[in-house]
Amino acid sequence: LAKTTQPISMDSYEGQEVNITCSHNNIATNDYITWYQQFPSQGPRFIIQGYKTKVTNEVASLFIPADRKSSTLSLPRVSLSDTAVYYCLVGSLDSNYQLIWGAGTKLIIKP
Amino acid sequence: DSGVTQTPKHLITATGQRVTLRCSPRSGDLSVYWYQQSLDQGLQFLIQYYNGEERAKGNILERFSAQQFPDLHSELNLSSLELGDSALYFCASSVAPENRDTQYFGPGTRLTVL
Numbered sequence: 001l002a003k004t005t006q007p008i009s010m011d012s013y014e015g016q017e018v019n020i021t022c023s024h025n026n027i028a029t030n031d032y033i034t035w036y037q038q039f040p041s042q043g044p045r046f047i048i049q050g051y052k053t054k055v056t057n058e059v060a061s062l063f064i065p066a067d068r069k070s071s072t073l074s075l076p077r078v079s080l081s082d083t084a085v086y087y088c089l090v091g092s093l094d095s096n097y098q099l100i101w102g103a104g105t106k107l108i109i110k111p
Numbered sequence: 112d113s114g115v116t117q118t119p120k121h122l123i124t125a126t127g128q129r130v131t132l133r134c135s136p137r138s139g140d141l142s143v144y145w146y147q148q149s150l151d152q153g154l155q156f157l158i159q160y161y162n163g164e165e166r167a168k169g170n171i172l173e174r175f176s177a178q179q180f181p182d183l184h185s186e187l188n189l190s191s192l193e194l195g196d197s198a199l200y201f202c203a204s205s206v207a208p209e210n211r212d213t214q215y216f217g218p219g220t221r222l223t224v225l
Contacts, residue, residue, distance in 0.1 A: 041219070103153040104154075
């Protein structure tokens with residue numbers, strides 16, 4: 001199973017770029033990497049998904065190296081409203097299909 | 112608003128009791144997922160259904176069971192409740208069952224076991 005590891009917490013300041021890395025050493029060939037954002041007492045919300053190289057959308061970028069054993073979520077010019085928990089999700093399509101969520105990274109943005 | 116609805120929003124019950132949580136997926140979504148999130152903890156995947164059939168099973172206790180009905184709504188049954196079952200229970204839905212499919216989460220049901 002593709003176990004994931006993320007930093008427990010990170011601090012940054014408004015206007016900065018924030019990079020959160022997730023390690024998934026045992027990622028399977030068919031697995032995609034998805035990142036979600038969660039505010040307190042709310043369900044997680046999709047941010048971005050990728051398979052390899054770089055993906056960019058209107059809110060974030062996702063960098064995945066060639067070996068795919070890690071991925072980095074990049075949030076450009078963060079604001080106070082980006083304070084949340086960020087989860088890395090790697091699906092495992094082996095015979096015991098599992099959805100392995102990272103423990104989440106609590107990101108605190110300071111003014 | 113994700114389009115996923117969950118009822119009830121809050122539930123307070125006693126140890127040993129049984130409760131049922133309900134989820135209606137987004138229109139057109141065939142797959143439903145159930146998650147448990149204890150206070151300040153991460154998401155624990157419980158179970159997934161796709162078009163009425165169980166697709167994947169995570170860390171779901173034997174006291175817990177779920178099903179997806181022909182109209183695609185799903186119910187999570189929790190029995191012989193213990194204090195440790197107090198948590199937020201989220202339902203999510205996606206179009207298809209594969210991990211590349213975006214999951215849309217409902218607002219959750221907060222269960223308190225006294």
